[in-house]
Amino acid sequence: MTKREFLDKLRRRLRALPRDEIDAAVSYYDEYISDAGDEAEAIAQLGSPLEVAGLIAAGAAAGIGAGGEGASSGEKRGGARTAAIAVLSVFALPVGLPLAISLAAAAFSTVLAALTVFVSLGAVSAALILGGVASALIGSLAMLRDFALGLAVSGEGLVMFGAGWLLLRALAWLWKRGAVSAARAIGTSILKKANKLKERS
Amino acid sequence: MAINATGALLDLCVLAVTARGDAYGYALTQGVKKALDVSESTMYPVMRRLQTQRYLETYDTPHDGRNRRYYRLTDAGQQTLDALSAEWEDFKKRVDGILKGGDAA
Structure with missing residues (x-):
């Protein structure tokens, strides 16, 4: 798998996350793989795009679910729902x-x-x-x-x-x-x- | 290594690496991996969370015609690092206490 393919698959898996979360994660792994030197080796060590996306979505879910400081309880509930959908969508098969x-x-x-x-x-x-x-x-x-x-x-x-x-x-x-x-x-x-x-x- | 690093210990190591100087993703991961057996893909969520908690902040610099995002420890991050370091010292003492058979408090 090339870096391009890895990042494309990652982006597709993350599609239910907020736009800025997707962009931040994808550009992080873009940089990471470039910095690692050996592209193929780095990608192999990262694991499948599915696993990587799962960890990102779970992390984002914890962040969104917590709602940050000063979020109202309504916002938190909405956030938690978005987060749960985001995690599930990572593992959802294309229909x-x-x-x-x-x-x-x-x-x-x-x-x-x-x-x-x-x-x-x-x-x-x-x-x-x-x-x-x-x-x-x-x-x-x-x-x-x-x-x-x-x-x-x-x-x-x-x-x-x-x-x-x-x-x-x-x-x-x-x-x-x-x-x-x-x-x-x-x-x-x-x-x-x-x-x-x-x-x- | 056999001892798994999760939660606070992982946070402590990430904060400690950035305390020695601003670091970009790959270098930060390698720094933490010197001490802890973490997989590469568990690092990003941790860094992202520390960032949303305002313990780390990021800035971008051009490198080789592309972007490189550096992580810098904030004041709040420094305070958390100090608190976690103290807890780590305490934890170490208690584990040593058991290992060396003294009276574990």
């Missing part, structure tokens, strides 16, 4: 990551469900087409023995085939229009979220 994960999971299962319906409709159309072809063939053979029955069976087969074919065409149209663009939209939104998170952490 973005879990939220993004659950959104991605929801999007994924939606896509999966749609895809399942799609595939089963495809199977139905395939069954209709194959069944239709078979019925038409068997029907035409049966016509040799019993013309009326054979004609009925082969006609039924042609109806099945036609229905299957229509369903297949409809599915193909839907795929082109809907599914591909929907999947693309969901995919890019997930990628965007992921990139944003990567920048933040």
Whole structure:
């Protein structure tokens, strides 16, 4: 971790503290690391930005909570509340990551469900087409023995085939229009979220 | 070292180091670390607190094209240092009293 990274992370952890407290702490550690000579060594000895921020916030909380000399009890109570929030916020996880994960999971299962319906409709159309072809063939053979029955069976087969074919065409149209663009939209939104998170952490 | 330094003892050492001359953060930390086994990151909150209690005051001087913040002992800080030093002497005597088996008062 470079000094810049360390200080940036520290500043982010301290975000709930008063502005002057943040600036004082960050410039202290900026100076400290520069004065130490070996930047990497100094940063390793300091511990993680989280630990350092925790100590700063706890210290500031004690200071703010005490309210200084001459603070009214109302001010002290308000200060103590601010201080407690400041300490908690140091350890708070960014809410973005879990939220993004659950959104991605929801999007994924939606896509999966749609895809399942799609595939089963495809199977139905395939069954209709194959069944239709078979019925038409068997029907035409049966016509040799019993013309009326054979004609009925082969006609039924042609109806099945036609229905299957229509369903297949409809599915193909839907795929082109809907599914591909929907999947693309969901995919890019997930990628965007992921990139944003990567920048933040 | 095995004896942990917290609270008053840490305050005493920080005040004592600044009493020997104004010091900036890193030098002050190193000065205290000569005597006490404190982690680097516990020093800032202590210095910040001593500053809000007006025992220390700060001033900035340019150094190497950047800023360096020095800590200076105030009069109130000097009084606290004297009081804590007296308490330390007393504490030392009592611990020695136990160690050397004399009558510990």
